[in-house]
Amino acid sequence: MRINENTLLEGEKVVLVPYNAYHVPRYHEWMKSPELQQLTASEPLSLDQEYEMQRSWREDNDKCTFIILDKQLWSDPMVQEEQCMVGDVNIFLTDPNDFSLAELEIMIAEPSYRGKGLGKEVTCMMMCYGMSKLGIQKFEAKIGLDNTVSIAMFKKFHFRELSVCKVFKEVTLGMTVDHSIRTKLLGDMAYVKERQYQIPPSQPTGADAMTMT
Template identity: 35%
Template sequence: MRLNEFTAVSAAKALLVPYDRRHVLIYHAWMEDPAIQEATASDRLTLEEEYENQESWRASHDKLTFIICQPLSAGGVGGASVRAGEADAPRMMVGDVNLFLYPYEDEDEDEAPSAVPEFCVGEVDIMVADQQHRGKGLGRAVVQAFLQYISRNLGGIMEEYAEDKDMPSPPKLKLLMAKINQGNTKSITLFKSLGFEQEGEVNYFGEVKLVLRRLDKLATEVPEGYAELVYSRDQNQDKLQ
């Protein structure tokens, strides 16, 4: 999405920055790991394909992506901006967090789907690639900050989604969901702790579907140190097309 092109989200345990070209080399290295490919249900890509993906994700109006970085130091939160290439240098990168938007399809409805969907659904996923940062509460802190960002910017998210699909008005977000491998008990526990509830049984792919329908809960718990900052790029740095 273009919405977060110039926005970073800072919290006590993590910094989220928009996925830029400068991040692709490290991201590609993460995705070379077969275990991460399996956990994220991703195909192995060439580096060139990964660069193309980054450009596609930025232009896509139904995918919101942030790169997870280590948190800003106490002295680095004072300003209103984050300098690209410093706080998100390769050594600071930890993983990514995403929102995917889809048209809402009610499986219980017998009527033909409307030409202009009134609702859409969002799927949230998170990857902490660096093992040294796992099991320390980082994942929960990141998802909590990401949900807070979605809550505060929901209007803009829906407007961009609608604009791409030539909708006369933005749809409403019906629910959020997460699809997690049944063996990933830590991630399941993480999402449940944030109000998501399991819906149905384990699917054919061995995944558990967790759903958050009470979207008013998104903004009820503001993460410690939460702030939306300007993501500042110098003129000589790579810019998005």
């Protein structure tokens, strides 16, 4: 989505940056994992297909994607941005007749970063961004039935069960943002800084990025 192509969001534990071509090789390595394929209901792609997917996510008006970075590593000027990557977060506008409804999807790809509160902060940051910048009023999350950790996290945010699909082995959770929820979320996340994203000088861009291995 073009709206976030130059946006950086800085929290306490994480930094969210737009998904660019130089992030693709690391992302592609993640998605070779059968565990992540199962958790995200994804099929394995070739590297070229992954680059094409990145371009579509950047261009399409119904997808808003950020890469999640470890803030501590990101703060070190000697560490390249690709080395700071720990996952991604997406907002999908799933109903062309209702732009106030969005599906929220979070992936902490690096196992060593799970269970450390990153998913909680990222969820709050992305919901605030969706409400403030995209006018989202209703959020849904589709989660595999075996992913009890993610289900429990969303329920802590007052998402409730909407449906269960036994064929795809997933549950759909949802929440409507009322005034009290909006006020609390925006207040709790007032520390988040939004700034202009600058492409790291060491990173290739455009066609050059597609030659990375």
